[in-house]
Amino acid sequence: MDASAWDDRYRDRPDPWGSEPAETIRERLVDATPGRAVDLACGDGRHARWLDRAGWTVTAVDYSAVAIEQARGRDLQRQIDWQVGDVTAWSPDGPVDLVLLSFLHLPIEELQAQIARAAGWLAPGGRLLYLGHSLENFHRGVGGPPDPAILPTIADLAGAATGLRVDALEHVCRPVDGGTAVDILLDAGPWEIDPHR
Template identity: 50%
Template sequence: MSHGPEHWDARYADTDRPWLSAPSGTVACALSGLAPGRALDVATGIGRHAVWLASSGWQVTAVDFSAVGVAQGRARSDQVEWVVADVLTWSPDTTYDLVLAAYVQLGVAGVRRLGGWLAPGGRLVVVGHALRNLTDGVHGPRDPAFLHTEQGLRDGAAGLEVERLEEVLRPDEDGTAIDLLLVARR
């Protein structure tokens, strides 16, 4: 449920994307207090979360199907293992203490797939635009197929212990964006 690599290559080639440089406040809050370990950042784009995680002591693998995004990430940090691949067909050769999917909508099967890559005690963190954002929020995709629902995330986390599943409001100068946050533990 996403645009293909060519779309994202063109988008990342546009250098006027200030929101791509710093980690999401929601992600930073959700991960605060976790001891660093092995982390996987899926659909990393230019790696804003991967670079931040590595600078915070995590051993990070970052995966995206946009070669342009990965090249930009690689230029920002050599402390991350960068992989050009589609997370819906790629599989890691290890398990992770953290699997992060920020602002990518992979559907129930995709979220379930990510949960399978967790080490015992590892956490899956998914944050993205909520379906309610379409009618009540600002920014984000305008197609419902690209938006999260609580039930979809709960179904994707089946077999994991859901620690948090909640709406997160992100106010800015244009209004308030509405996201969903899932934190689930194996």
Template identity: 50%
Template sequence: MDASTWDDRYASTELLWSAVPNRFVEAELADLPPGRAVDLAAGEGRNAIWLAGQGWEVTAVDFSAVAVEKGRRLAEAVGVALDWVVADLLEYEPEPGGFDLVLVAYLHLPAGELDTVLDRAARALVPGGVLLVVGHDAENLRHGVGGPQDPAVLHTPEGIAARLPGLRVERAERVRRPVPDAEREAIDTLVRAYRPPSR
């Protein structure tokens, strides 16, 4: 979907997603010491705003101007400051070696485009910096609920881990997420990796 389609989706409701952070983002990142973070495909900013509340200096990037404006208002309402950027991730390049944390949550793109984003995400890390990728897993089609229905854009732990040259993968697995009013849980891919310190 293009930016205008997402603008329409975000404009159609007060909040397309929850105002609280994703459960896996919170669990994986709560103990990290704050530094500089960039949230790629931030949407309305629920994860970015939570990170800013934890003391991080956050840049939140999304190609939907409507989502970014909603995020700005949410951040102001809870009293945190972020740097908001409206940009297509196929064109945006975070500062190489500029971030202690890069977050990519529920970004689903064809393989070649995802490679571009993840390569830039990996290069944006300082030595010791953490990359966290969370997204709908391919197993979700048969055994889970929700998410994109195109298998070409769904994740697997092995597939994401293989797209992170130069990083050390600490965790790559399928995780389950309860969905309100659904009979089954959603199945997500979670990959956490870091850039090894320079020798």
């Protein structure tokens, strides 16, 4: 799907996922020490705004100009750096403490490459958090993209996290209207152990 298709979706249905963060993201990050965060494929900005309220310095990137325009309109404090950009080509101007990839769905090899690339932006002690629809959702859940080519498995995300310290890699089931959605979570960061000691 290209940016113009997402522009149309946001025009047709502003605020499609509500104003609050996904519960899994809230649970994983509620006790995290704020620092510099990047919200990739931020959509309408619900996670970026929540991170900002929690004290993070946030850069939020999406390729839908309409989504970014709507997100800016909801950013009452005007502290978030909203950017229109292709997340597969965009990079921050320095190390970050958190990279959030929430429901970013790309062909699997591109997603793996994006996760590995984003992990390279992390400062020591930094954290990468990916949450998206699992391939299991296509077979067993409800909602989400109907294209299995863009839905990762546990093995896909394990491959993307090669070289990282993996703190969590799991399926997350959540109730939705009419059934259960099956998401997939990766919570990982750089190793801080010196291999030569």
